[in-house]
Amino acid sequence: MFLDGDSCYIIGKKLEADGARSYAGKALCGEVIANMIRQEKYTGCTLAQKLYTADHGTHKQVRNTGELPMYFIEGTHPAIISMETFQSAQQEFAQRYGVEIVNGIAQKASYFYHKDGEHSPHPKHRGPYWSEERRRQHSEYFRTRESGQCRYDFSHFIECEHCHGHLQASLRHYVDGSAEAGWVDVEHTMRAKDTPRPIVFRDGALKAQIISALGWKTFDADRMFETLSGISVNVDLVTLHFKDGVTKAFRYIQPKQIHRKRKETT
Numbered sequence: 001m002f003l004d005g006d007s008c009y010i011i012g013k014k015l016e017a018d019g020a021r022s023y024a025g026k027a028l029c030g031e032v033i034a035n036m037i038r039q040e041k042y043t044g045c046t047l048a049q050k051l052y053t054a055d056h057g058t059h060k061q062v063r064n065t066g067e068l069p070m071y072f073i074e075g076t077h078p079a080i081i082s083m084e085t086f087q088s089a090q091q092e093f094a095q096r097y098g099v100e101i102v103n104g105i106a107q108k109a110s111y112f113y114h115k116d117g118e119h120s121p122h123p124k125h126r127g128p129y130w131s132e133e134r135r136r137q138h139s140e141y142f143r144t145r146e147s148g149q150c151r152y153d154f155s156h157f158i159e160c161e162h163c164h165g166h167l168q169a170s171l172r173h174y175v176d177g178s179a180e181a182g183w184v185d186v187e188h189t190m191r192a193k194d195t196p197r198p199i200v201f202r203d204g205a206l207k208a209q210i211i212s213a214l215g216w217k218t219f220d221a222d223r224m225f226e227t228l229s230g231i232s233v234n235v236d237l238v239t240l241h242f243k244d245g246v247t248k249a250f251r252y253i254q255p256k257q258i259h260r261k262r263k264e265t266t
Contacts, residue, residue: 002033012028045083052064
């Protein structure tokens with residue numbers, strides 16, 4: 001499946017749909033699949049001393065990164081895949097995620113967090129060969145992963161230009177009894193503490209101002225996903241990124257504040 005172009009995430013979702021689970025009964029996530037693809041024991045061979053005991057007092061094992069020799073032993077147990085298939089998978093993994101092959105095994109990749117820029121120096125990687133249907137399913141996943149039911153239209157669609165993190169929905173209650181989502185960059189300080197933090201964008205006001213910028217009469221989430229590839233923000237500057245590469249920016253205007261009612265004290 002990996003050699004046919006499926007990503008580790010897609011393979012995990014397919015196995016989950018088929019009812020496959022790990023030996024512990026847990027879901028097979030992308031990271032588990034990546035480790036399975038890089039496990040030489042499925043070829044009937046064993047790479048010995050990948051771990052070693054650094055402290056015989058605590059018996060704690062650490063990964064061998066060249067401190068001690070490793071030994072490749074053939075035919076230690078029955079194989080379930082051929083060595084040719086395993087080697088092809090290592091080449092594909094290394095090419096796709098920009099990692100090296102050491103002792104015949106592709107190194108671990110931080111493939112879930114690839115970003116561009118000097119603050120995120122992840123290795124260059126080649127994107128998997130996805131069909132349009134698979135891209136649509138992947139996009140649908142990111143739209144619905146926050147609640148599983150597409151609760152918010154902007155989920156994983158608004159990104160901070162400084163820290164490259166997605167703004168998250170925070171439900172806020174107002175004095176008139178209403179409640180509305182506000183879009184907040186929760187992890188900005190952890191990612192880029194020395195850069196200005198985006199303001200809080202109220203869901204309704206942001207939609208109204210996007211409608212005005214696009215010249216639409218009403219807000220349509222599906223139409224937005226078809227038109228835009230994403231939205232980025234820099235403090236109060238909102239930039240709409242169209243799929244044809246064109247961008248359009250506007251300043252977000254804060255609506256009148258509606259403060260939460262304070263409890264009366266006696």
